[in-house]
Amino acid sequence: MLADLHNHSCLSPCGSLDLSPRVLVEEAARRGIKILALTDHNTCANCPSFAKLCVSYNIIPIFGMEATTREEVHVLCLFDTLEKALSLGEYVHTLLPPIPHDPERLGDQVIVNEHDEIEGEIDIYLGSALELGLDEIGPLVEQFGGLVIPAHVDRPAFSMTSQLGFVSAGPWSALECVRLPPTVQTLGYPLITSSDAHYPEHVGRRAFELPLHERECQQALAAGKIDLPLLSAALSRCRKD
Numbered sequence: 001m002l003a004d005l006h007n008h009s010c011l012s013p014c015g016s017l018d019l020s021p022r023v024l025v026e027e028a029a030r031r032g033i034k035i036l037a038l039t040d041h042n043t044c045a046n047c048p049s050f051a052k053l054c055v056s057y058n059i060i061p062i063f064g065m066e067a068t069t070r071e072e073v074h075v076l077c078l079f080d081t082l083e084k085a086l087s088l089g090e091y092v093h094t095l096l097p098p099i100p101h102d103p104e105r106l107g108d109q110v111i112v113n114e115h116d117e118i119e120g121e122i123d124i125y126l127g128s129a130l131e132l133g134l135d136e137i138g139p140l141v142e143q144f145g146g147l148v149i150p151a152h153v154d155r156p157a158f159s160m161t162s163q164l165g166f167v168s169a170g171p172w173s174a175l176e177c178v179r180l181p182p183t184v185q186t187l188g189y190p191l192i193t194s195s196d197a198h199y200p201e202h203v204g205r206r207a208f209e210l211p212l213h214e215r216e217c218q219q220a221l222a223a224g225k226i227d228l229p230l231l232s233a234a235l236s237r238c239r240k241d
Helices: 021-030 047-056 082-093 134-143 214-223 228-235
Strands: 002-004 035-041 060-068 074-079 110-112 118-121 147-150 175-177 191-193
Touching (some): 021 047, 074 134, 214 228
Antiparallel strands (some): 060 074, 074 147
16 A cells, blocks of 8 residues: 655645645545655644545545654654544643744744634744653653654754764664665664655655555555554565665
8 A cells, every 4th residue: 555654734834835634635645645644843733634634535544743852853753543643742742842933934833624724823833852852752652652753864954864873773663764775774674765745746755655465455444544553564564674
């Protein structure tokens, strides 16, 4: 099944106002993506509308965020239920520095419904680093019932290799790369690519084939969801270098 586990919406300050959850889901459906994640920066507040839209377009949703650790490493935090993701989102909000958001300088941070109607804004800047270290984020997300994938580990900014100089070991279900084969040492972890979409034209640009067995595909499609143990097992079958 074609999957894409890293995408933003108009809630991320660096994301386009044109990339609402509706546009994200519509574009993903047009490109044949069957498993789709919404991962805004340090928040899950647009996931409720995303959940409704995925049902309408027969897409299996993954709910989450792209968290920024104290070291300014970006990490994908993924959940199989909306409730788990929102619980983490509430907690992460308490770890954000109280820096007032300035839309004119930093971009919009709007919460929208499934019809693209603005229902609110977040007034604390979401692009900040959390009061949470890289060694703490894995256990925290697991405590909330999710899994963790370090983002774009081969990118020269906001990645393990840009901030630490290397990929560190941890409770990672996979590593996300911008390109395969990887240009960095990946310690034998499963490897995926994802679109990291910030604009409508980015959706689906680096989706990947999630290696599910036929029975698992049928099970997920029938249920309209994929449980994290099944997702984790499928990720473990991805390419390793």
